[in-house]
Amino acid sequence: MDYKIIEDEVYQFCEEYFEDIAILSGKNEAFTEDNGLYIPKENYTILVQFLQKNFKNFKILDPTFYSDTLDKLSKDLLQITQIHAEVLKRSQNIKEIFESNFLRESPTLTNFAKNIIDFTQLPDKTSDELSYFKQIQKDYIKLQEIFFNIFEEIFNDDKKHYLSTINNGINIKSYYFDKLLWQEVNLSLTITKHFSARKLTGKLNTQKYILFSSSIMRPYTQEYEYLQNCLKVFK
Amino acid sequence: MNDTIEYFIEDIEKFLKINEESTGEESLSLKKLLSVADKIKIFKNIDLLDLRAIVYDVKFKRYKLKDYIVEQGQLKKEIYFIIDGECQVLFNTTKIGTLRAGEAFGEAGAIFGTKRGATVICASKQATLLSFKIDEENIDFCAPAIATLYKNLAYEINTKLNALNTRAATKIVPLHPS
Numbered sequence: 001m002d003y004k005i006i007e008d009e010v011y012q013f014c015e016e017y018f019e020d021i022a023i024l025s026g027k028n029e030a031f032t033e034d035n036g037l038y039i040p041k042e043n044y045t046i047l048v049q050f051l052q053k054n055f056k057n058f059k060i061l062d063p064t065f066y067s068d069t070l071d072k073l074s075k076d077l078l079q080i081t082q083i084h085a086e087v088l089k090r091s092q093n094i095k096e097i098f099e100s101n102f103l104r105e106s107p108t109l110t111n112f113a114k115n116i117i118d119f120t121q122l123p124d125k126t127s128d129e130l131s132y133f134k135q136i137q138k139d140y141i142k143l144q145e146i147f148f149n150i151f152e153e154i155f156n157d158d159k160k161h162y163l164s165t166i167n168n169g170i171n172i173k174s175y176y177f178d179k180l181l182w183q184e185v186n187l188s189l190t191i192t193k194h195f196s197a198r199k200l201t202g203k204l205n206t207q208k209y210i211l212f213s214s215s216i217m218r219p220y221t222q223e224y225e226y227l228q229n230c231l232k233v234f235k
Numbered sequence: 236m237n238d239t240i241e242y243f244i245e246d247i248e249k250f251l252k253i254n255e256e257s258t259g260e261e262s263l264s265l266k267k268l269l270s271v272a273d274k275i276k277i278f279k280n281i282d283l284l285d286l287r288a289i290v291y292d293v294k295f296k297r298y299k300l301k302d303y304i305v306e307q308g309q310l311k312k313e314i315y316f317i318i319d320g321e322c323q324v325l326f327n328t329t330k331i332g333t334l335r336a337g338e339a340f341g342e343a344g345a346i347f348g349t350k351r352g353a354t355v356i357c358a359s360k361q362a363t364l365l366s367f368k369i370d371e372e373n374i375d376f377c378a379p380a381i382a383t384l385y386k387n388l389a390y391e392i393n394t395k396l397n398a399l400n401t402r403a404a405t406k407i408v409p410l411h412p413s
């Protein structure tokens with residue numbers, strides 16, 4: 001069996017399976033490169049939940065608090081994180097994907113399976129033919145194993161690559177969301193006065209805000225632990 | 236799949252302004268680091284352009300008396316250079332040394348990814364330090380600089396080991412001949 005034939009079939013399958021993600025990750029990469037965006041070394045993706053929640057809260061606190069760019073970043077992040085989660089979920093069980101999807105689509109394996117089915121339907125088989133049939137059944141199982149090993153490697157590589165580029169996109173947009181959010185917050189008199197009355201003064205940012213909120217929070221709750229993890233971005 | 240969000244020129248301009256502001260802050264501290272690079276032993280024989288490519292997150296940090304700069308057992312990536320002031324080095328709460336302006340610390344833990352071997356606290360009324368990290372992921376472009384950095388670090392560690400051995404040897408009491 002020529003391994004190139006197997007690889008081509010697997011690449012073809014993966015290209016179709018990950019088509020939507022490939023388009024999204026390509027757009028994200030192009031967006032970053034074309035606009036010279038900064039790629040943070042820190043992991044800003046952890047801040048998404050914090051930023052989305054506080055963006056909503058600030059809009060409630062100050063009804064005039066509005067920024068078209070922040071709105072776009074918020075919606076964009078919501079979409080990309082949902083897509084990332086969906087892809088992660090649907091591509092988790094490789095064995096199942098191989099058996100339910102790939103086996104039906106692989107020309108080599110479907111032809112082989114069809115030949116086996118056709119053979120079983122032949123009447124009056126001789127003992128030699130029956131031995132031969134047992135042999136090709138074993139060959140079919142072995143061929144499936146070979147296919148699966150190659151499928152697993154290529155599928156995992158593609159999955160890792162696409163998830164990584166989408167994650168990179170989330171990281172970059174979270175970085176800008178964080179910076180822009182506090183830029184706008186510091187321009188809002190209503191919000192800054194609100195915090196100043198609670199003794200949170202000066203130029204506000206995520207780090208300062210988390211240190212302030214977690215100091216008046218009960219420690220070791222889920223929220224407290226989450227905020228402590230967010231702080232690691234700035235350490 | 237949902238429609239992709241479209242960013243306009245005014246949105247991109249906001250992002251680029253953030254880039255400018257961030258690099259503005261860092262460029263001052265980076266300039267200072269490059270100006271004192273000759274005093275930092277692990278940077279010996281590294282070209283300043285390469286150095287600029289392998290360091291990142293360069294910041295000025297100010298500490299007051301007894302502020303903790305580095306804690307024993309922590310896993311951190313920062314290397315520090317003392318611009319002015321004094322720091323004390325403590326091992327398990329015992330003072331084992333003093334660091335002064337012009338000295339650097341934290342290299343081994345940062346580069347080898349090991350836990351901090353000692354605690355460093357501010358021992359003067361005020362101390363100003365530069366903190367920075369080494370970008371080892373830039374290895375494709377800066378492999379020679381990273382290699383020199385590791386070699387310098389190995390040399391420093393070897394020097395410290397020799398000093399320790401010498402000190403230990405002078406404390407050994409020779410056996411009386413029987």
